[in-house]
Amino acid sequence: MSKLEEVADALKLLGDRNRLTIVALLQVKELCVCEIVDILKTSQPNISQHMRKLRDGGLxxxxxxxxxxxxxxxxxxxxxxxxxLKEIPSQAALIEPAICETNDCCT
Amino acid sequence: MSKLEEVADALKLLGDRNRLTIVALLQVKELCVCEIVDILKTSQPNISQHMRKLRDGGLxxxxxxxxxxxxxxxxxxxxxxxxxLKEIPSQAALIEPAICETNDCCT
DNA sequence: AATAGAAATAAGCAAATAATTATATTACTA
DNA sequence: TAGTAATATAATTATTTGCTTATTTCTATT
Structure with missing residues (x-):
């Protein structure tokens, strides 16, 4: 695969609203799946599949x-x-309110 | 539309092999549609539609x-x-051989 | 005005993609 | 070792997307 194709594939991964938000969130701190599910308000399998794509893409x-x-x-x-990612406003504010209330995973 | 969505949309545009190549080519020099058609070896309407997306996206x-x-x-x-684009090898070599032989548009 | 070349638009289709629902796997705990 | 919580996978559906073919628009030339 050419370098151009590699870059195109990475950009395709980031060209999705949910995945770009996930990557921006991970810039603040590492997160577990259930936290991301809480923050993005979507289903667990949906996030799981996005994470697999991001992992397969090496991001x-x-x-x-x-x-x-x-x-x-x-x-x-x-x-x-x-x-x-520098271009995107910090998504830190999304993290605090979402977790630590119904979840145990960050205690 | 949030800044994040704006960036995601731009990345989605660039996350396509043909469009990323087009943008890389335009970094070398401006090109007309028929030249891009020659270089990418695809149909004129196909390029025309990619160009419209790139234009609508402000790129x-x-x-x-x-x-x-x-x-x-x-x-x-x-x-x-x-x-x-700095990450992508120059696509300049694609331009020379393709044009100026069967086309008049660059004379 | 008629013709020809360049580009845009429209319509249709197949492949890819994001999401959902259902099920399976893994690891902890009582 | 049964049960439960977290995550992954499978199967399905709906939408989006890239491309093709056909047609139209726009511009220059004769």
Whole structure:
């Protein structure tokens, strides 16, 4: 696959509102699936499938801890994606209110 | 539309192999539709529709000159897209061989 | 005015994609 | 080891998208 195709594939991944939000959220801190589900207010399988695409595309990595799977960014070799994320307002405000109320996963 | 959605839309536009190639080509020089058709070896309506999407997304601007419509980049307010394009090898080599042989539009 | 070339638009179709619902897997806990 | 919570996978559906073919519009030329 050419470099151009590689970049096109990465941009296609980020060209989705939900996935771009997820990546922006992960820039604030690593999150587990159930937190992302809470924040984006969609179904668990939907997020799970988005995470798989992001992982297959090499944009995030997962780390299982107990019952929870935490995802974090994996962009060391893709500085141009960090430049894109700089363009987006921080999504930090979405994180606080959503979690720690009905979930145990962050205690 | 939020800033995040704006960026997602722009990335969706660039997340297509043909459109990303077109934008990379326009970084070398402005081109008319028939030249892009020659270079990408696809149909004229196909390119025409890609150009409309890129124009609607504010990534390129057109200038009609005679029978020909020339497109050029319009990225002053989107530096993060220039950062993306830096990641892609120059597509200049695609331009030379394709044009000026069967076309009049560059004479 | 008639013709020809360049580009745009319209209509149709197949493939890809995002989402949902249902089910399976994995890991913790009582 | 049964039960439960978190996540993944499978199957399905609806929508979107990229491309093709056919037609139209616009401009220049004769």
């Amino acid at each position: 995030v990595k997962e780390s299982r801890r107990g019952q929870w799977v935490y995802y974090s960014l994996c962009l060391e070799d893709k500085p141009y994606i960090l430049d894109i | 390129v601007k057109e200038s009609r000159r005679g029978q020909w419509v020339y497109y050029s980049l319009c990225l002053e307010d989107k530096p993060y897209i220039l950062d993306i």
